[in-house]
Amino acid sequence: MQKYDVIVIGGGLLGCFAARNLARYKLNTLLLEAREDLCTGISRANTAIIYSGANAKPGTIKSRMCVETSHNFGDLCSELGVRYSQCGSIMVCFGPRGEETLHEKLSDGLDNGVHGIRLISGEEILKMEPYLNSNVRLGLFSPEDGTVIPWELGLAAAENAIHNGTEIKLNVKVTDIEKIEDGYKVFAGETIFYTRGIVNCAGLFADEILEKVQKPSVRIFPNSGNYFILDTKAAGFVRHIISHESEKKTKGLTLVPTVDGNILVGPSKTSSNEKDGFQTSSEGLDRLGKLVAEVMPDLPMEQVIRSFGAIRPNPYHVHFDSDSGLYAREEDNIGKFEVTQSKDNLAFLSLIGIKTPGVTCSNGLGRDAADKMAALLGAEINPEFDPKRPAPTRLVDLPIKERSRLAEENSAYGKIVCRCRTVSEGEIIDSIHRIPGAVTVDGVKRRTGACSGRCQGSFCTQRIIEILARELHVPLSSINKDGPGSYIIGGGSIDVL
Amino acid sequence: MTFYDLIVIGGGPAGMAAALSAKANGVSRLILVERADTLGGILNQCTHSGFGLVYFGEELTGPQYAERFVAKVKTADIKILTSASVVSLKQDGTVLISGEKCGLIEVKTKAAILATGCRERPIGDLPVTGTRPSGIFAAGMAQKMVNVGGYDIGNRFVILGSGDVGLIMARQLKLLGKEVLAVIEKEERCGGLERNRINCLEKYQIPLKTLCTINRIHGKGRISGVTIQNLANGNEEFLDCDTLITSIGLIPERELAEEASGGGELPDWMFLCGNSCYVHDLVDDVTYEAERIGYLAAKFILRGEINNGEFTGHSKNITNQSAVFCIGCPKACPLTKTADGFSGAVCGRKDPVPSDGR
Numbered sequence: 001m002q003k004y005d006v007i008v009i010g011g012g013l014l015g016c017f018a019a020r021n022l023a024r025y026k027l028n029t030l031l032l033e034a035r036e037d038l039c040t041g042i043s044r045a046n047t048a049i050i051y052s053g054a055n056a057k058p059g060t061i062k063s064r065m066c067v068e069t070s071h072n073f074g075d076l077c078s079e080l081g082v083r084y085s086q087c088g089s090i091m092v093c094f095g096p097r098g099e100e101t102l103h104e105k106l107s108d109g110l111d112n113g114v115h116g117i118r119l120i121s122g123e124e125i126l127k128m129e130p131y132l133n134s135n136v137r138l139g140l141f142s143p144e145d146g147t148v149i150p151w152e153l154g155l156a157a158a159e160n161a162i163h164n165g166t167e168i169k170l171n172v173k174v175t176d177i178e179k180i181e182d183g184y185k186v187f188a189g190e191t192i193f194y195t196r197g198i199v200n201c202a203g204l205f206a207d208e209i210l211e212k213v214q215k216p217s218v219r220i221f222p223n224s225g226n227y228f229i230l231d232t233k234a235a236g237f238v239r240h241i242i243s244h245e246s247e248k249k250t251k252g253l254t255l256v257p258t259v260d261g262n263i264l265v266g267p268s269k270t271s272s273n274e275k276d277g278f279q280t281s282s283e284g285l286d287r288l289g290k291l292v293a294e295v296m297p298d299l300p301m302e303q304v305i306r307s308f309g310a311i312r313p314n315p316y317h318v319h320f321d322s323d324s325g326l327y328a329r330e331e332d333n334i335g336k337f338e339v340t341q342s343k344d345n346l347a348f349l350s351l352i353g354i355k356t357p358g359v360t361c362s363n364g365l366g367r368d369a370a371d372k373m374a375a376l377l378g379a380e381i382n383p384e385f386d387p388k389r390p391a392p393t394r395l396v397d398l399p400i401k402e403r404s405r406l407a408e409e410n411s412a413y414g415k416i417v418c419r420c421r422t423v424s425e426g427e428i429i430d431s432i433h434r435i436p437g438a439v440t441v442d443g444v445k446r447r448t449g450a451c452s453g454r455c456q457g458s459f460c461t462q463r464i465i466e467i468l469a470r471e472l473h474v475p476l477s478s479i480n481k482d483g484p485g486s487y488i489i490g491g492g493s494i495d496v497l
Numbered sequence: 498m499t500f501y502d503l504i505v506i507g508g509g510p511a512g513m514a515a516a517l518s519a520k521a522n523g524v525s526r527l528i529l530v531e532r533a534d535t536l537g538g539i540l541n542q543c544t545h546s547g548f549g550l551v552y553f554g555e556e557l558t559g560p561q562y563a564e565r566f567v568a569k570v571k572t573a574d575i576k577i578l579t580s581a582s583v584v585s586l587k588q589d590g591t592v593l594i595s596g597e598k599c600g601l602i603e604v605k606t607k608a609a610i611l612a613t614g615c616r617e618r619p620i621g622d623l624p625v626t627g628t629r630p631s632g633i634f635a636a637g638m639a640q641k642m643v644n645v646g647g648y649d650i651g652n653r654f655v656i657l658g659s660g661d662v663g664l665i666m667a668r669q670l671k672l673l674g675k676e677v678l679a680v681i682e683k684e685e686r687c688g689g690l691e692r693n694r695i696n697c698l699e700k701y702q703i704p705l706k707t708l709c710t711i712n713r714i715h716g717k718g719r720i721s722g723v724t725i726q727n728l729a730n731g732n733e734e735f736l737d738c739d740t741l742i743t744s745i746g747l748i749p750e751r752e753l754a755e756e757a758s759g760g761g762e763l764p765d766w767m768f769l770c771g772n773s774c775y776v777h778d779l780v781d782d783v784t785y786e787a788e789r790i791g792y793l794a795a796k797f798i799l800r801g802e803i804n805n806g807e808f809t810g811h812s813k814n815i816t817n818q819s820a821v822f823c824i825g826c827p828k829a830c831p832l833t834k835t836a837d838g839f840s841g842a843v844c845g846r847k848d849p850v851p852s853d854g855r
Binding site: 229276278280282284285302305307308309407408411412415422424425454456458461476481482483486487488489 | 532580581582584593595596597598599600601602603616617619620621622624626627628629630631632634635637638641642646648649650712717718719
């Protein structure tokens with residue numbers, strides 16, 4: 001019988017941080033992830049911003065966590081060996097409606113205690129961001145905003161959790177949950193896990209997980225947004241995070257100079273509302289193009305190397321409608337973040353509908369959930385908890401002498417596999433053997449950056465498949481791009497040509 | 498630090514011909530760096546024939562064409578580094594090489610010939626919507642996987658773009674017993690050579706759908722189909738392929754030239770040849786031009802003669818080029834949009850005129 005104190009359901013950014021923070025206590029924790037790698041849902045596709053709090057309403061969990069987190073985010077990242085760029089952000093506007101909003105946000109930000117926040121004139125903005133549409137009128141500068149790579153952060157948290165004794169099982173999809181006297185029975189097909197408590201971090205499916213033990217009260221109605229990524233050659237065009245407060249009621253544009261030196265453009269809302277609808281639409285991409293033309297007409301869109309679709313998990317309260325026999329959603333979605341708990345299921349904590357600023361609040365929410373669970377279960381502090389996670393070797397970040405020494409010791413560090421990002425075979429092998437290691441091409445991509453450059457993997461994908469198969473001792477045909485059914489080689493009727 | 502008179506970056510047809518020519522013209526300390534395990538470059542994956550009709554007067558396969566040069570290079574007193582990449586090329590001629598056998602080494606060179614070829618334009622560059630499943634391959638990548646790796650990459654193919662690589666892949670897949678549902682081309686005419694259109698498509702009854710594009714990709718794990726749209730009448734059609742091959746353009750790999758020129762003019766000691774200069778139709782032309790470039794580099798190294806922008810070649814046909822070129826550029830160099838506007842990546846012209854009207 002597999003017995004645990006806590007099972008974390010879902011291995012996205014939130015689940016990884018819940019697990020890491022649970023490891024601060026003497027708890028026997030298991031994290032279950034349905035897919036073959038961590039951080040492959042919402043965590044894989046979002047705007048990647050660490051907000052310092054001007055966007056959050058005063059007195060909310062969001063505002064508290066944004067201010068706390070952003071101020072010390074560099075420390076968290078160095079603890080976890082994660083790259084972070086505190087580039088600051090400017091919220092810009094081009095008309096009176098935007099000006100009004102910016103003044104409100106300034107006031108909210110000051111109430112929240114956001115550090116260094118101030119309004120700046122159009123002239124000052126253009127000095128900081130010379131490629132912006134020169135009609136820019138006013139900006140709200142938040143120097144403590146920054147950007148991180150969400151999956152890099154999540155994977156680091158997961159590695160640290162494992163280092164501190166957490167168990168992680170991949171490819172385990174929770175199919176049912178049954179309340180028993182001293183906890184829960186968690187079913188994954190035929191397999192049963194026993195646990196005293198559950199932290200539900202199932203992202204887009206967190207509502208469905210909660211409904212395994214109680215009646216529906218909150219449901220997720222997702223909507224999707226589209227993004228573009230520009231090559232590093234366009235890096236000089238955007239220096240801070242720029243978010244555009246539109247004069248219309250619709251959402252404006254956000255431009256992010258990423259940690260890797262690319263520019264992320266988006267999101268534009270689309271009408272797609274499927275939970276697995278990670279896709280782009282012409283509606284979404286066209287809208288992005290129009291917004292770019294409005295906000296930064298000179299942005300070299302011919303440097304686009306990729307577009308992608310993301311999903312926001314919008315939560316709504318629902319009530320049973322006896323006429324239709326269905327659950328109907330209320331008009332407005334739930335704006336606040338909370339660790340949900342019901343009186344019938346005290347040891348079942350749910351993080352439902354964590355959207356913007358979810359990346360910022362991931363550690364804070366994970367910590368809140370862990371503290372709450374520990375108190376419920378009467379767990380003691382784990383005095384041996386080690387918060388440090390050594391960063392993986394990244395050759396491009398090392399001085400030449402160090403790179404040279406590494407290549408001499410191990411020739412795999414000399415062999416460059418991905419030339420767009422200068423990633424060596426040694427780094428790819430490392431990414432496969434770290435725990436949790438990469439088992440897919442995209443898993444390698446998320447951990448090393450290989451395939452994410454301007455050629456988008458056309459030179460290195462084959463090599464990466466070969467390295468994965470060799471290191472994992474599996475046939476080439478079992479290497480997926482990302483997720484079930486995404487085979488690359490040999491899925492057809494003929495095995496070898 | 499080791500000093501060289503000339504570094505040739507890239508051991509494909511251009512790099513090998515340039516190196517041999519420089520050597521024959523008197524350059525002594527010469528190093529040729531190739532990132533793959535073997536010399537030959539893209540020729541190694543071009544297992545079809547049709548190479549060498551001009552240069553050798555006989556029809557060869559890609560590997561046969563390459564082998565003639567590999568044999569010469571290996572006996573020509575040229576230092577050859579394979580499985581090694583040039584990761585940095587500084588304005589002062591310092592070169593950083595990272596290799597499996599050599600480790601990370603720094604060398605200094607008097608001159609450099611860039612023969613780094615092209616990369617393929619990724620599908621993310623097009624406004625194609627939908628999901629991002631597996632089973633989408635750039636044509637050259639597919640060609641390498643099939644011809645060099647011997648891998649089975651799918652069964653029911655759609656090919657986007659009717660450039661030569663796309664046409665040749667269509668035929669080859671058909672010969673391997675695969676289904677090729679269609680070749681999709683957004684222009685009115687086939688993009689590749691007429692002889693390839695006839696020999697690769699017509700002969701095998703592979704439909705060429707001109708004035709069409711793919712506007713949506715379907716599938717959650719592996720690709721399960723594409724929606725193609727007729728640009729003339731807007732009609733849509735679904736093709737249930739399990740593999741998509743994209744042949745939508747080649748982009749010269751010249752990031753090293755950009756680094757060495759510091760965003761300005763290409764330094765006098767740097768030369769470009771082969772497809773990293775512009776995309777050629779025939780490898781024979783690449784060889785002729787590279788030999789000329791090798792000679793010019795030798796003149797510079799031995800006598801300090803500066804190549805004042807002379808670019809010689811049998812073919813200046815750049816119609817297959819997808820990158821933006823500046824019109825009338827002496828070096829036919831493509832334009833890069835930088836933070837300071839367009840710049841001729843190589844010639845450094847101040848006010849280049851983009852060829853696509855941008």
